[in-house]
Amino acid sequence: xxxxxxxxxxxxxxxxxxxxxxxxxxxxxxxxxxxxxxxxxxxxxxxxxxxxxxxxxxxxxxxxxxxxxxxxxxxxxxxxxxxxxxxxxxxxxxxxxxxxxxxxxxxxxxxxxxxxxxxxxxxxxxxxxxxxxxxxxxxxxxxxxxxxxxxxxxxxxxxxxxxxxxxxxxxxxxxxxxxxxxxxxxxxxxxxxxxxxxxxxxxxxxxxxxxxxxxxxxxxxxxxxxxxxxxxxxxxxxxxxxxxxxxxxxxxxxxxxxxxxxxxxxxxxxxxxxxxxxxxxxxxxxxxxxxxxxxxxxxxxxxxxxxxxxxxxxxxxxxxxxxxxxxxxxxxxxxxxxxxxxxxxxxxxxxxxxxxxxxxxxxxxxxxxxxxxxxxxxxxxxxxxxxxxxxxxxxxxxxxxxxxxxxxxxxxxxxxxxxxxxxxxxxxxxxxxxxxxxxxxxxxxxxxxxxxxxxxxxxxxxxxxxxxxxxxxxxxxxxxxxxxxxxxxxxxxxxxxxxxxxxxxxxxxxxxxxxxxxxxxxxxxxxxxxxxxxxxxxxxxxxxxxxxxxxxxxxxxxxxxxxxxxxxxxxxxxxxxxxxxxxxxxxxxxxxxxxxxxxxxxxxxxxxxxxxxxxxxxxxxxxx
Numbered sequence: 001x002x003x004x005x006x007x008x009x010x011x012x013x014x015x016x017x018x019x020x021x022x023x024x025x026x027x028x029x030x031x032x033x034x035x036x037x038x039x040x041x042x043x044x045x046x047x048x049x050x051x052x053x054x055x056x057x058x059x060x061x062x063x064x065x066x067x068x069x070x071x072x073x074x075x076x077x078x079x080x081x082x083x084x085x086x087x088x089x090x091x092x093x094x095x096x097x098x099x100x101x102x103x104x105x106x107x108x109x110x111x112x113x114x115x116x117x118x119x120x121x122x123x124x125x126x127x128x129x130x131x132x133x134x135x136x137x138x139x140x141x142x143x144x145x146x147x148x149x150x151x152x153x154x155x156x157x158x159x160x161x162x163x164x165x166x167x168x169x170x171x172x173x174x175x176x177x178x179x180x181x182x183x184x185x186x187x188x189x190x191x192x193x194x195x196x197x198x199x200x201x202x203x204x205x206x207x208x209x210x211x212x213x214x215x216x217x218x219x220x221x222x223x224x225x226x227x228x229x230x231x232x233x234x235x236x237x238x239x240x241x242x243x244x245x246x247x248x249x250x251x252x253x254x255x256x257x258x259x260x261x262x263x264x265x266x267x268x269x270x271x272x273x274x275x276x277x278x279x280x281x282x283x284x285x286x287x288x289x290x291x292x293x294x295x296x297x298x299x300x301x302x303x304x305x306x307x308x309x310x311x312x313x314x315x316x317x318x319x320x321x322x323x324x325x326x327x328x329x330x331x332x333x334x335x336x337x338x339x340x341x342x343x344x345x346x347x348x349x350x351x352x353x354x355x356x357x358x359x360x361x362x363x364x365x366x367x368x369x370x371x372x373x374x375x376x377x378x379x380x381x382x383x384x385x386x387x388x389x390x391x392x393x394x395x396x397x398x399x400x401x402x403x404x405x406x407x408x409x410x411x412x413x414x415x416x417x418x419x420x421x422x423x424x425x426x427x428x429x430x431x432x433x434x435x436x437x438x439x440x441x442x443x444x445x446x447x448x449x450x451x452x453x454x455x456x457x458x459x460x461x462x463x464x465x466x467x468x469x470x471x472x473x474x475x476x477x478x479x480x481x482x483x484x485x486x487x488x489x490x491x492x493x494x495x496x497x498x499x500x501x502x503x504x505x506x507x508x509x510x511x512x513x514x515x516x517x518x519x520x521x522x523x524x525x526x527x528x529x530x531x532x533x534x535x536x537x538x539x540x541x542x543x544x545x546x547x548x549x550x551x552x553x554x555x556x557x558x559x560x561x562x563x564x565x566x567x568x569x570x571x572x573x574x575x576x577x578x579x580x581x582x583x584x585x586x587x588x589x590x591x592x593x594x595x596x597x598x599x600x601x602x603x604x605x606x607x608x609x610x611x612x613x614x615x616x617x618x619x620x621x622x623x624x
Contacts, residue, residue, distance in 0.1 A: 036602035056215035063339025071158035080153035094315035103604030108134035162193035166205035197332035234355035251320035277303035327358035330380035354388035425523030
């Protein structure tokens with residue numbers, strides 16, 4: 001018998017607080033009671049134990065990997081209130097709403113509230129009824145907020161998106177650098193710093209900037225096997241995105257663009273083709289941005305074309321695909337952005353378009369805007385470009401970058417599905433290297449391809465390049481393939497790009513060996529059409545595979561969820577996420593006992609939503 005059963009009508013938290021000290025067992029009970037899950041995800045248990053022991057803790061875990069549980073569960077079983085520092089108002093609102101839907105007392109303090117709302121939160125904090133309080137760094141550092149917190153019982157401080165504290169990271173925010181002062185004002189308590197993306201330099205900086213004391217460092221595997229990874233050259237992007245969205249009419253997706261202008265252009269193109277899409281960027285009126293985000297979160301708007309800020313403030317679990325219209329600046333940002341897909345564990349797709357011109361424009365922007373860190377940021381950009389043009393397993397390259405010891409090919413990225421076909425490319429390499437040599441190493445990649453293919457244009461005419469021996473020597477090779485081969489020569493160290501000389505291609509010492517026939521070159525072929533076909537027919541890994549009848553029930557449960565969510569004015573995923581509905585569709589629970597066995601059905605949600613979902617399942621079985 002559970003020894004706490006004698007506590008009678010006491011709440012779960014009251015029962016927990018009767019124990020002498022918070023334990024991992026209590027956290028696991030809270031996981032089942034509030035969130036409906038029986039087991040921790042990998043590494044969550046060890047992290048929670050570290051926090052409960054009072055140790056400072058640094059957590060690196062990919063988006064969708066369960067970072068929030070690493071501070072939410074300790075907060076629930078410790079006496080007092082956890083202080084959560086979060087960078088965006090929209091992110092706070094989503095997380096607090098999700099906690100409340102699970103029966104947890106949580107609140108936030110930010111500029112969106114009026115005075116009455118803020119005072120109510122402060123009163124709840126003072127009387128100890130809140131388990132988690134979310135604040136922004138700016139709000140936290142104001143004197144009034146610190147004084148309010150000093151009158152409360154704060155049990156831990158969680159710093160979300162902790163990479164923002166480091167100038168070496170990809171999203172530096174100066175206000176984060178003052179957070180080390182907060183603990184001095186509030187007393188001795190554990191601090192946990194969490195981020196989805198940080199290289200070793202950024203990790204060290206997080207520890208130093210927050211003045212963490214002998215912290216435990218947990219680096220989870222960054223592998224998200226439910227994400228399918230695909231890359232395509234940036235040609236006919238709009239047509240491909242239109243086709244992509246039309247094949248997925250009922251799915252939520254995000255298209256990331258580099259510029260505000262691109263988001264508006266693309267959303268208009270999609271709408272003209274009958275796809276419900278909207279633009280989102282910082283230049284829009286706040287009311288418009290809020291409307292777009294709210295409609296997307298509530299499954300009323302399937303596609304958003306946005307700049308990279310979109311999604312940071314969204315806890316939406318059922319985004320099924322993410323497309324990058326342009327090459328991102330670095331792998332950290334890219335991985336964070338694609339991580340916004342498939343947060344419920346279900347299969348999700350990612351597609352990246354790239355071009356050398358993308359890389360060139362980004363390098364110029366970095367050099368202009370960040371001269372002090374330009375070398376570092378351009379180095380990160382080059383690793384991003386390497387990912388886009390690699391001929392090896394993309395997942396392996398990505399995870400190796402983040403320090404994962406990932407030795408096997410994944411088997412389901414676009415490269416693994418269609419392995420490149422090697423061939424002796426020595427003759428093609430000699431053509432390209434000769435073209436660079438005969439133009440005195442003054443031309444970039446586009447001009448070199450024009451020379452090799454014998455294409456006449458004003459630059460060719462003015463510079464007299466049509467008269468060199470290499471002009472037209474490779475006209476039988478397509479423009480697309482020449483670009484692909486030249487990128488391989490760059491990766492193999494036969495050519496270098498000189499950013500300070502208008503991205504001119506330079507020969508390396510190894511190139512001379514090729515030109516003089518002392519070294520052979522192996523290149524690879526890749527058929528893009530086969531790649532696209534395979535991507536559309538072979539999905540990423542997923543937890544559940546639905547049969548015809550299961551799929552029919554799943555769609556009925558989705559409609560029920562959407563109807564309930566709209567009547568409540570809530571996002572559908574805060575009721576149950578897609579993977580929970582998939583499990584219901586397979587196991588078909590018709591009573592409370594069997595419904596409680598479904599992952600994601602906690603005690604509070606069972607009481608609040610269980611009956612209509614069980615009725616829908618019973619009706620489906622009866623009709624069948």
